[in-house]
Amino acid sequence: MAKIIVVTSGKGGVGKTTTSASFATGLAARGHKTAVIDFDVGLRNLDLIMGVERRVVFDFVNVINGEATLKQALIKDKQLDTLYILAASQTRDKDALTQEGVERVLNELAQSFEYIICDSPAGIEKGAFMAMYFADEALVVTNPEVSSVRDSDRVLGILSSKSRKSEGGDGKVREHLVLTRYNPARVAKGEMLSVDDVKEILAIPLLGVIPESQSVLTSSNAGVPVIREENSDAGLAYQDLVARFVGEERTHRFLAAPRKGLLGKLFGSQ
Amino acid sequence: MDWLRFFKREQKRSASIAKERLMIAVAHQRSGDANGLRYLPQMREELLAVVRRYVQVPDDAVQFNVARDEGIEVLELNITLPEKQRN
Ligand SMILES: Nc1ncnc2c1ncn2[C@@H]1O[C@H](COP(=O)(O)OP(=O)(O)O)[C@@H](O)[C@H]1O
Ligand SMILES: [Mg+2]
Numbered sequence: 001m002a003k004i005i006v007v008t009s010g011k012g013g014v015g016k017t018t019t020s021a022s023f024a025t026g027l028a029a030r031g032h033k034t035a036v037i038d039f040d041v042g043l044r045n046l047d048l049i050m051g052v053e054r055r056v057v058f059d060f061v062n063v064i065n066g067e068a069t070l071k072q073a074l075i076k077d078k079q080l081d082t083l084y085i086l087a088a089s090q091t092r093d094k095d096a097l098t099q100e101g102v103e104r105v106l107n108e109l110a111q112s113f114e115y116i117i118c119d120s121p122a123g124i125e126k127g128a129f130m131a132m133y134f135a136d137e138a139l140v141v142t143n144p145e146v147s148s149v150r151d152s153d154r155v156l157g158i159l160s161s162k163s164r165k166s167e168g169g170d171g172k173v174r175e176h177l178v179l180t181r182y183n184p185a186r187v188a189k190g191e192m193l194s195v196d197d198v199k200e201i202l203a204i205p206l207l208g209v210i211p212e213s214q215s216v217l218t219s220s221n222a223g224v225p226v227i228r229e230e231n232s233d234a235g236l237a238y239q240d241l242v243a244r245f246v247g248e249e250r251t252h253r254f255l256a257a258p259r260k261g262l263l264g265k266l267f268g269s270q
Numbered sequence: 271m272d273w274l275r276f277f278k279r280e281q282k283r284s285a286s287i288a289k290e291r292l293m294i295a296v297a298h299q300r301s302g303d304a305n306g307l308r309y310l311p312q313m314r315e316e317l318l319a320v321v322r323r324y325v326q327v328p329d330d331a332v333q334f335n336v337a338r339d340e341g342i343e344v345l346e347l348n349i350t351l352p353e354k355q356r357n
Contacts, residue, residue, distance in 0.1 A: 197285065
């Protein structure tokens with residue numbers, strides 16, 4: 001049976017799209033047939049991060065409105081034949097995503113995909129709600145920073161009361177904490193909330209910690225999800241995260257600041 | 271070197287102040303959430319119906335009070351019986 005996973009956070013700019021792209025790519029690279037959907041209607045971005053922006057012909061809203069078939073709108077990844085992207089519409093119509101429409105598309109995807117990843121927009125408005133509503137599991141993307149943590153807690157409250165699972169008495173959405181843009185050096189100095197702090201406050205299981213990394217920007221410049229960068233700490237952290245998600249044991253790396261030599265200390269960027 | 275240590279201490283406090291403030295903000299948010307207690311009005315109606323199978327009581331006879339104490343939620347329930355039913 002297909003699993004629907006929402007990547008959510010409440011707050012914007014914390015790394016949902018970055019995480020959606022790498023998570024979907026990682027699952028697909030392990031042979032799982034995966035679709036990743038951009039729910040950010042009006043602010044399409046996932047296509048750029050996945051490097052498929054020039055191949056978008058039809059989008060999510062076109063499929064909902066019956067202007068295109070799902071098959072026509074799904075963009076197949078160039079490298080992985082197990083990976084498909086469904087782009088967000090650029091329409092400014094807030095009501096373009098209807099609950100019935102979203103459900104219909106998800107049901108159709110569920111017939112041929114193992115994983116369906118929903119990249120949520122920021123906020124707790126309609127788009128975010130639609131991305132969350134049908135989820136079986138949730139990656140709650142959080143930065144070690146006060147407003148992000150509080151927004152994540154808010155989103156957890158909504159997940160536990162306003163989802164198909166909770167409303168149907170069909171158990172609970174399984175929640176995973178993904179702490180991103182983590183800067184171990186600043187944590188060591190006591191300037192930034194630590195993994196343990198955030199875990200204690202949000203009280204959900206930790207799936208992964210992604211360090212603040214320059215390679216996230218450079219890989220987004222190139223339209224290659226950072227998980228494909230073998231030499232990047234963020235990329236490796238996303239690989240670990242995917243491995244844990246499918247049940248492998250991986251210890252958390254990149255929690256401590258890398259030790260710098262004298263030159264690094266003098267010229268280091270952080 | 272003392273001033274260095276002074277700054278260190280200031281920074282140490284930065285993350286722990288954030289944590290303290292968050293704990294409070296989040297606790298507040300959770301108690302404000304209708305989440306856990308959404309069922310209360312419905313439960314009140316049902317309890318009232320059960321009580322009325324045995325005694326005739328006014329609509330306000332069933333009263334709830336929810337208290338939180340050290341992470342434990344206590345639901346206090348008061349059913350007021352009409353005068354003439356009492357001994
Ligand atoms: N681990 C990271 N290290 C450095 N920059 C990051 C990291 N994760 C995300 N970013 C940057 O943060 C910004 C917002 O990321 P994005 O994934 O678009 O967030 P969201 O989808 O939550 O709005 C982007 O510029 C992205 O490059
Ligand atoms: Mg995004």
